[in-house]
Amino acid sequence: MSLSIPFVYHASYSQLALPSTHRFPTTKYHNLYQHALKQQLLFEQYRHTPTPISKDTLYTVHCPQYVEQFINGALDHKAQRRIGFPWSQELVTRTLHAVNGTRLCAELALDHGIAVHLTGGYHHAHYDFGSGFCIFNDLVIAARSAIDSGRADKVLIFDCDVHQGDGTATLTQGNPDIISCSIHCAQNFPSRKQQSDHDIALDKGCTDKQYLEHIQQILPYLIRIHQPDLIIYDAGVDIHQHDDLGYFSISNLGILARDKQVISIAKMHGIPLAAVIGGGYSRSEAELTIRHSQLLVAANELWASQY
Known part of the structure; x- marks a missing residue:
């Protein structure tokens, strides 16, 4: 088995023209990809490029009318506006590739033990509407696909983005084979929280020590009671102390420690881990790249010895 990390990336992830005042950092995906290759955190020969996801696969999770309206530019x-992006053909292309990228990442994790997707984590997408820069819920789609294909009986979505995965919560309610866990800031978006299978709402100003103690307690507990065959991990870095949209006080070292914890715990229990980079917002492209790269540093450090 190769000791290099399989990863998923498509050029369309950063090919989205937005107004200069828009707070969404479209460049971060390309920047992370280039940084990872330069620092030899990832290698081009282990890159997997997704095709656009099929409508039929989207229909397994989302309202067909909503799917058609988005793809055809017919949303009101x-x-x-609730999605947060102006409609464009580039947005459709990016969305269809990115959502399928997480599904592909889950397949690769089941094959190799671990895989990383250089976008993903669209956890604010609900059955028939998008929200908060999220159009289709790639996390739930990937989980559903792994189950429907017979490769997993139960999937845990472990969401460490600073914002609650409200769309994931609503889409997985009543689905005992997909377990949703959201560890988020209680005082952050969305204002109206939904009910995940497990919600850990932490207060503003949460420190490295407090945050890591929760991770160390909750993930082994979830594995013990649910015994998932796959973990889909949203490694959002908007928990960072200087994130534009986050209210925690987590350092770069805290992010690295979190990612090491999650990877180590998954391996210790022999559970494949599919990681998406999730949210992260900063006007400084260089700082944002470093924050997201902690996931890759952690995976490399633990890869040879653990998988």
């Missing part, structure tokens, strides 16, 4: 202004 209110619905498009």
Whole structure:
């Protein structure tokens, strides 16, 4: 088995033209990809490129009418505004590739023990509407696909983005084979929280020590009671103390320690881990790249000895 990390990336992830005042950092995916290759955290020969996801696969999780309206640019202004992006063909291309990228990442994790997707974590997407820069819920789609293909009986979505995965919560309610866990800031978006299978709401100003203690307690507990065949890990870095949209006080070292914890715990229990980079917002492209790269540093450090 190769000791290099299989990863998923498509050029369309950063090919989205937005107004200069828009707070969404479209460049971060390409920047992370280039940084990872330069620092030899990832290697081009282990890159997997997704195709656009099929409508039929989207229909397994989302309302067909909503799917058609988004793809054809027929959503009304209110619905498009709730998503947070102006509609464009580039947005459709990016979305279809990115959502399928997480599904592919899950397949690779089941094959190799671990895999990383250089985007993903669209946890605010609900059955028939998008929200908070999320159009289709790649986490739930990937989980559903792994189960429907017979490769997993139960999947744990372990969401460490600073914002609650409200779309994931609503989409997995009543689905005992997909377990949703969201560790988030209680006082952050969305204002109206939904009910995940497990919600850990932490207060503003949460420190490295407090945060890591929760991770160390909750993930082994979830594995013990649910015994998942796959973990889909949203490694959002908007928990960082200087994130534009986060209210925690987590350092770069805290992010690295979290990612090491999650990877180590998954391996210790012999559970494949599919990681997506999740949210992260900063006007400094260089700082954002470093924050997201902690996941890759952690995976490399633990890869040879653990998988």
